[in-house]
Amino acid sequence: MSVASLIFTILLCPLVASTLFGFSALLGKRLPRQDLISTAAILVALVCSLLLFGQILGNPALKQPGGIVDSMVIDWIAISDLEFKMGFLFDSVTGVMLIVVTLVSSLVHIFSMGYMHGDPYYPRFFAFLSLFSFSMLFLIVSDNLLGIYIGWELVGVCSYLLIGFWFEKESAADACKKAFLTTRVGDVGMFVGMMMLFAKFKTLVLYGEEGIFEAVSHLGSEDILWLSVAGCLIFCGAIGKSAQFPLHTWLPDAMEGPTPVSALIHAATMVAAGVYLTARMFPILTPGSSLFIAYIGGITAIFAATIAIVRWDIKRVLAYSTVSQLGYMMLAIGSGSYVAGLFHLTTHAFFKALLFLGSGSVIHALHVHHDDHSEHSIERDGIPPEQDMRNMGGLRRKLPITFWTMLIATLSISGVPFIFSGFWSKDAVLGSALGKAMSGGSIHYYLLFAIALIAAMITAFYMFRLIFLTFFGEPKNQEMYEHAHESPMSMAIPLIILAILSFPIVNKWSFEDLIMQPDQPHIHASTQQASALYAEAGASDHDTHIAGDHQGDIHHTAHNIAMVCSIIVATLGILLSWLLYARQPMTEDPVEKALGPFHTILWNKYYVDEFYNGVIVKRITLGLSNIFGWIDFRIVDGIVNVVAFINREIIAGIVGLFDMIVIDGIVVTVVGKGIRAIGVQIRRIQTGTVQNYLAVVLSGIIILVLLFLSLPRWIP
């Protein structure tokens, strides 16, 4: 099968599965087993993605960024000289993303069959999952920004629907609105950025002869500022979608959705769409926008990691961890390492999906039905009892599969050396920041490297805190512990598969071989060393070669340093966690004691939500609303009232007079009476006598015959 038909199949399967549900709901009939339909659809898409990946391995041209622009391009909208084309872009990045999305999605589908079993909206859940899969896949294969934007908004809608899946719960309904609106803030920036590019280049297609990237490489140095602004604006979309600081607040709240949704959308795929977009826009990044992206990523990484230390809700810990890891990916791309960013995206998708599904398994095991609620399982701090780590402990004996798989994922995310994929990808990120700093990049990158290193230590600390609190020690809530049971096979198998993928099966070397970094034509344009580098490049081939080797050496050294540092910080983090949380008995939170007042700040998540509510919503938005309301009431309504008065009193009078005199007087009288007079005359020929009619018909026939006889011969 050709690339285009495979991509079509991948897109159509989940779309059909979700629309089937829609149609059957319209007809008032439920299809039997929507879960099987959706799962089969995503499995077909997975197989097609694997086939496509096989094509990449066999065709080196596909490893180039941009790959082949397939012939499947259609004119979508054409308004005079404005044209929007829709097509597929297929290169190795697309291939990897397709596999990540379809694989995680398939496993989540299977997991959900166990986890969501018995839910009253069980079929609808699968229809939403299918719709989400379609949207995400569409986003990945689009070859232009408009297509990406459409997919982008569609995944936003699906995220909204799935976070609010249990919409009877008020917190879920609030969370889904918050997620939708917060990401929309970023999307406005992204849209403005797209319009900037479109205004200049008259196209939104990325690669190809007429694409944006080709046009960007011909820009002069006077446009660099403009390009930086456009890059930052498009990155705003990624800030919203990938929950980067300062728009990160929606992602932890999104944990109100079912846990498989958190695994699929809010850990592995949708939030990674922001990273994917930033990676796709890599060739237009300038030093300014790169540094902006790197700083946002670095700040987010440490910011979210520190908040995660004090969370008690198992899902919130993982949510902040996701935010933090997404920051790492952004940092890598901002440091000019496209491959490291995407590599961390891939490994993170697997181990974070595993962690979420594992936490889902724990929650499923501990879930106490509401009718047998007792005093032991009351809510504390608004955390549902089955998600509260203060109720867990010792579960490794009850949930062996969940424990071992989650332990593997935790070792991976903490960066335990060599045999876990997370170590390699985190090392690639850290190395890229340090390499950028050492090879003459801005001094800021040293700072970012230090931040990322501290964040790595905190990551190891809070992840092991989670493991120790959940699986080790003595059960803290005996009743829930007695009730706990290992999950069914449909939930255990996805965990095991994801655990296998947390080993370096996707390793650094295969990834670097697979994905080639695109050129960044303007990355040196405005810095001091630009002229030096250009001079060096222009000097001679020999010198360039030496310079290239020199750069390679620096990067090699940087990676070695980063690797040593990351091993040290991971060990420190794990040891600290062991000292504080693994010893018995734990009477109060040791972190709370150690941090003192800082703990309160962390517990309140640096008051970002309070800031948004108190300042932006209450002061700025409400203030603006009042001002606009006043303008609306006084000025807009005033104008409307004045115009209405003028209309009613003056124009209506004139029109009324005109109506009476001209229309009624002249038009109606003249036309009406004239037609009546004509009618009176014409009615005379309607005698009602059959013989008269016959006579007329006969004379008509005679006239016709005479005409025919007298006409020239050209009438056949």
Place this chain on the structure above:
Amino acid sequence: MRLEHYLYISIILFSLGVFAVLTRRNAISILMGVELILNSCNLNFVAFSSFITRDITGQMIALFGIVLAAAEAAVFLSIILSIYNEFSSINPDQTDTLKG
């Protein structure tokens, strides 16, 4: 006898029929005029089939025409009866309800 002679007869019959249809003040006479017109056509068919095509197609159509005329007479007479019931007359000049 040549074809023309038949056609002359046919023309005369046709003209008489038309004249009757247009001028008579009695619906029965109009029916008779219509019969004359139909028969002039039948005569034409038979004449042409005998002199020109030399098969029986025209004669067959003439037979159909005669049957048709009989059916038409039945319908016509029943319409005349209805008209008489309505207007107490069968003079076509008096049935001018549709006059504009």
